[in-house]
Amino acid sequence: AADAKPLPGYADWKIPGDIIVHSNNTLETKRSAYGTSVITPNDQLFVRNNLPPPDAEILKDRDAWVVEIDGVAKPAKLTLAELKTMGLETTAMVLQCSGNGRGFFPHKPSGTPWKVGAAGCVVWSGVPVRALVQAHGGVKAGAKYMTGTGGEKLPDGLDPLSVIVERSVSADAMEDALLAWEMNGEPISLAHGGPLRLIVPGFTGVNNIKYIKRLAFTEQETKAKIMSHGYRITPIGGTSGPDLPSVQQMSIKSWINAPLPEDGAIKAGRVQIHGVAFGGTHAVKGVEVSTDGGKTWTAAKFVGPDLGKYAWRQFVLEADLKPGEYQLASRATDTSGESQPEARVENKSGYNNNSWLDHSIKVSVA
Ligand code: MSS
Incomplete structure (x- = not known):
């Protein structure tokens, strides 16, 4: 720009x-x-x-x-x-x-x-x-x-x-x-x-x-x-301080990197929906992908090498998409059984957002 x-x-x-x-x-x-x-x-x-x-x-x-x-x-x-x-x-x-x-x-x-x-x-x-x-x-x-x-x-x-x-x-x-x-x-x-x-x-x-x-x-x-005072999970409108939880270990999270709305209209047919998933101090166990804004989910498969529990894993879901509007989302689960929540945990400074809904994207297929 x-x-x-x-x-x-x-x-x-x-x-x-x-x-x-x-x-x-x-x-x-x-x-x-x-x-x-x-x-x-x-x-x-x-x-x-x-x-x-x-x-x-x-x-x-x-x-x-x-x-x-x-x-x-x-x-x-x-x-x-x-x-x-x-x-x-x-x-x-x-x-x-x-x-x-x-x-x-x-x-x-x-x-x-x-x-x-x-x-x-x-x-x-x-x-x-x-x-x-x-x-x-x-x-x-x-x-x-x-x-x-x-x-x-x-x-x-x-x-x-x-x-x-x-x-x-x-x-x-x-x-x-x-x-x-x-x-x-x-x-x-x-x-x-x-x-x-x-x-x-x-x-x-x-x-x-x-x-x-x-x-x-x-x-x-x-x-x-x-x-x-910095990096504390503080209620919106509240005052941060040493008694509030500090931002430390990361939580399970994933997002989709392609296709993206900025790529313009996607051609109908086979589409490779891919992204990254990581579990902080736990390995990622699985990732599900939704094309309908979270109403239904399908297991994605991992692609590429596994570089250990602290690395992210790339995932892909192959989908056949007809012309229309889609909301793509991914939801990961780690080996401790923790899954990404739908909603972010609200906090004043906007830390630790791992909401799958927030990271979802709307795309058009033509
Ligand atoms: N370090 C130091 N020394 N300084 C600063 O400033 N920052 C942080 C870390 N470390 C700092 C440090 C932050 S905050 C972050 S994120 C990181 O770093 C980043 O990295 P790169 O490399 O990427 O730049 Mo927030 O939580």
């Missing part, structure tokens, strides 16, 4: 035609750009920064990046070069912003009105956090949380806790967590948190701390505002 904003400099290597630029810090993948190859290419993946990214200087000597490990028997400061000697694991994971699907909330929450495109399936390589912890004498007694701190330079004159990107997750999440330096086969870009990023598989985007400079096992959640 003529009014399309340009990509910001730190992400100008992305494919402009595949990205919706909401702002310099919020780039969304177009629904039509998701292919069927499971992995979301780096140049199509969404970006969300709560603070402007650090200077690209930090990528000049990646191996010299230092991360502090605390809340273990033997706290330490380690360089990325040292981390690379301590263990290696590769995990495919859906990275999804907590606010993905916010654009479907009718009360128009403040924040980016993402539809489906604040998500992607990414392969990360790094050192398993559990290996690091083991090498440093284990987690300190009483530590309940794993707290990661982002390495952005903080604006002067503000209370650091009011701006710092620092998040706590349950300490058990360390079992599958990584300190990652590689993303889809390349050193992690600045846009996505290089040189070093905390990856907490199955947890929403904000818990995956970019430019990580400190990883600590703590007795309490961080007092950073992004934890205490």
